[in-house]
Amino acid sequence: DSVHVFAPATSANFICGYDVLGLALNEPGDEVYLKRVDKPGIRITKIIGDQGLLPTHPDKNTVSACVKMILDFLGKKNYGIEIELHKKMPIGSGLGSSAASTIAGLFAINRLLGEPMSKKELLPFALKGEELACGHGHADNVAPSLMGGITLIRSYHPLEVINLPVPPELCCSIIFPHVEVQTRAARQILKNKIELTDAVSQWGNIAGLITGLFTEDYNLLSRSLQDKLIEPTRSILIPEFEAMRKIAMECGALGFGISGSGPSVVAFTKGIDTAKTITIKLTELLKDHEIESNGYFSFI
Numbered sequence: 001d002s003v004h005v006f007a008p009a010t011s012a013n014f015i016c017g018y019d020v021l022g023l024a025l026n027e028p029g030d031e032v033y034l035k036r037v038d039k040p041g042i043r044i045t046k047i048i049g050d051q052g053l054l055p056t057h058p059d060k061n062t063v064s065a066c067v068k069m070i071l072d073f074l075g076k077k078n079y080g081i082e083i084e085l086h087k088k089m090p091i092g093s094g095l096g097s098s099a100a101s102t103i104a105g106l107f108a109i110n111r112l113l114g115e116p117m118s119k120k121e122l123l124p125f126a127l128k129g130e131e132l133a134c135g136h137g138h139a140d141n142v143a144p145s146l147m148g149g150i151t152l153i154r155s156y157h158p159l160e161v162i163n164l165p166v167p168p169e170l171c172c173s174i175i176f177p178h179v180e181v182q183t184r185a186a187r188q189i190l191k192n193k194i195e196l197t198d199a200v201s202q203w204g205n206i207a208g209l210i211t212g213l214f215t216e217d218y219n220l221l222s223r224s225l226q227d228k229l230i231e232p233t234r235s236i237l238i239p240e241f242e243a244m245r246k247i248a249m250e251c252g253a254l255g256f257g258i259s260g261s262g263p264s265v266v267a268f269t270k271g272i273d274t275a276k277t278i279t280i281k282l283t284e285l286l287k288d289h290e291i292e293s294n295g296y297f298s299f300i
């Protein structure tokens with residue numbers, strides 16, 4: 001009566017698709033151990049790797065809160081569940097940290113109960129977990145963490161999630177500079193109104209990006225990986241943003257931008273070797289500016 005689940009980190013927005021596009025990385029990710037016990041109630045018994053940052057109260061932690069929501073929804077009263085959360089990725093990084101924990105918890109409780117719910121049925125509960133973690137229920141981290149690959153949130157009301165094709169050589173390099181950017185704050189600084197001309201270029205890019213995924217056209221992907229709406233406001237929170245972009249593009253990146261709400265940045269590449277080179281060069285650049293960072297390179 002115990003399960004052990006891994007859920008992957010994700011990179012939301014895919015440069016031009018704020019709140020509607022996201023993709024799963026093959027690493028890092030979080031792990032949840034869930035055990036059924038006789039004593040009723042849901043308890044977090046251990047959190048490893050969070051530097052004491054996450055709440056352990058069962059109503060405040062997204063993992064236990066989501067486990068409770070599922071048990072309530074299925075009418076399973078008096079269940080005793082003990083949860084261990086092993087954070088294997090940085091918090092507040094722009095890599096969908098809260099989403100990975102939430103999805104691991106939801107997947108684990110569903111597995112423990114014999115899979116009464118489908119992945120799509122689990123998603124609305126994951127959105128509530130995101131709302132608890134950062135004040136807004138966006139789906140572009142939880143959906144790819146749960147479904148894998150690249151996902152499109154075609155609509156929030158009603159929730160409609162579509163899995164997109166992943167061109168075989170599409171990879172990415174991710175750098176997490178150690179500065180604090182909280183999703184909640186990074187959403188509050190955004191403008192609520194946008195110019196029609198910016199909207200036109202943005203939806204052109206999103207449509208081009210989706211077409212490029214279906215046709216495996218890496219040049220089209222490259223032309224489409226631009227963000228007119230969000231990046232100008234948020235990039236000022238990220239140290240050496242333009243210098244990192246310059247190096248990534250010189251190394252052959254298809255595109256470069258902010259991963260989720262930052263401070264991580266992402267460079268998309270054709271092939272893992274270019275992604276690896278970019279990760280090494282950007283880590284060196286930040287080190288020269290005395291900025292600590294974590295670097296990853298990943299298939300999608």
Ligand code: HSE
Binds near residue numbers: 012095140183
């Ligand atoms: N789409 C969200 C945002 C992702 O950009 O705020 C947060 O990880």
